[in-house]
Amino acid sequence: MSLRPGAAVDVRVPASSANLGPGFDSIGLALGVFDDYRAIVREEPGLVVDLGEDAQGVPVDETHLVVATLLRCLDALGEERPAGLELVCRNTIRMGRGMGSSAAAIVAGAALADALRRGEASAAEPGTEIPLDLAFVGDVAAALEGHPDNSSASVFGGMTVSWVEDDVAPHAGPWPRVHTTCLTPHPDVEPVVLVPTSRLSTHTARAALPAQVPHAHAALNAARAALLTHALTSEPASLLPATRDWLHQEQRREAYAESMALVDALREQGHAAAISGAGPSVLVLATRAAAADLQAPEGGATTWQCLRPGVPSVGVVAVRATLGASLGERAAVRRVDL
Numbered sequence: 001m002s003l004r005p006g007a008a009v010d011v012r013v014p015a016s017s018a019n020l021g022p023g024f025d026s027i028g029l030a031l032g033v034f035d036d037y038r039a040i041v042r043e044e045p046g047l048v049v050d051l052g053e054d055a056q057g058v059p060v061d062e063t064h065l066v067v068a069t070l071l072r073c074l075d076a077l078g079e080e081r082p083a084g085l086e087l088v089c090r091n092t093i094r095m096g097r098g099m100g101s102s103a104a105a106i107v108a109g110a111a112l113a114d115a116l117r118r119g120e121a122s123a124a125e126p127g128t129e130i131p132l133d134l135a136f137v138g139d140v141a142a143a144l145e146g147h148p149d150n151s152s153a154s155v156f157g158g159m160t161v162s163w164v165e166d167d168v169a170p171h172a173g174p175w176p177r178v179h180t181t182c183l184t185p186h187p188d189v190e191p192v193v194l195v196p197t198s199r200l201s202t203h204t205a206r207a208a209l210p211a212q213v214p215h216a217h218a219a220l221n222a223a224r225a226a227l228l229t230h231a232l233t234s235e236p237a238s239l240l241p242a243t244r245d246w247l248h249q250e251q252r253r254e255a256y257a258e259s260m261a262l263v264d265a266l267r268e269q270g271h272a273a274a275i276s277g278a279g280p281s282v283l284v285l286a287t288r289a290a291a292a293d294l295q296a297p298e299g300g301a302t303t304w305q306c307l308r309p310g311v312p313s314v315g316v317v318a319v320r321a322t323l324g325a326s327l328g329e330r331a332a333v334r335r336v337d338l
């Protein structure tokens, strides 16, 4: 099947904080910071990527993470790649900070592909929501990102616990099947994210991890990960012990020394602080009262920004775009071969 020129879809996807301490590669929390995309199928051949502002170093060709994912998904869905494609990006999730920007980009690409196909099939009115196959989007995103914690939170919203099906029950699709349980965080919990100016690539942070951990540490971690699901949903008073980790933070300390110093200082003061994702941002799972008092640290070499983004209860959403209604001011664009 081929996509009709003029078909256009808008997608909004939230950021995420992964791990939350002991939930390495499995537990995620959606954050109320969003990236917006519009994909438009064009008659004129070629690819146009409008990056918007503050996207230095992001490519505008087929290697753009959203474009690459979208095209890969169209292939997998048996849709012909369109001759012409325009992608408009309005990003507010800061890249390389441990807030799941790459997972959100991959989720957006998969959702755009699924929505373009469905929007086409359902011929929805402009402005109406296009229901997504979230299992498909979640499976693709986890496989391409390499771990499901960020992507599942961006797909489903709220707090997510994800696991990948092992090979006992092989999945017929081209990607491993990911299962996700969605949990609702306790209403008194407010995430505070302390975001430094510095960046750390997840790839670099993952390279610092050892191939093996002591059995005793794995056992300690399992207890805290189990406690985390209880504390975050029902008993916020237990969040300090519930956010203690043995699998990744100490092993990466050198890669984000200032962030670990901040985590240590906050935990000394009784705050449930952990590295957000692979860092270098710091996540505090605070109570609402404590969150109001938390401030960005000052006086050190690094400048920190303090965010209180909230937790969206839904994840990625797609609507049939109303052409003419802009996602924002259009920046200079460049056409490349598709």
Ligand SMILES: Nc1ncnc2c1ncn2[C@@H]1O[C@H](COP(=O)(O)OP(=O)(O)O)[C@@H](O)[C@H]1O
Binding pocket: 035, 058, 064, 065, 066, 091, 094, 095, 096, 097, 098, 099, 100, 101, 102, 103, 105, 200, 201, 202, 203, 277, 278
């Ligand atoms: N919205 C986006 N559009 C295009 N590429 C992106 C986007 N977000 C992230 N990326 C790519 O992913 C990289 C950051 O990914 P990663 O190191 O995993 O950090 P993060 O913790 O933000 O996910 C960026 O340098 C960029 O190459």
Ligand SMILES: N[C@@H](CCOP(=O)(O)O)C(=O)O
Binding pocket: 016, 018, 019, 024, 025, 026, 097, 098, 099, 100, 101, 102, 103, 147, 149, 150, 202, 205, 206, 248, 276, 277, 278, 279
């Ligand atoms: N479990 C992953 C999470 C990476 O999160 P990101 O937001 O930094 O991409 C890890 O710790 O490597």
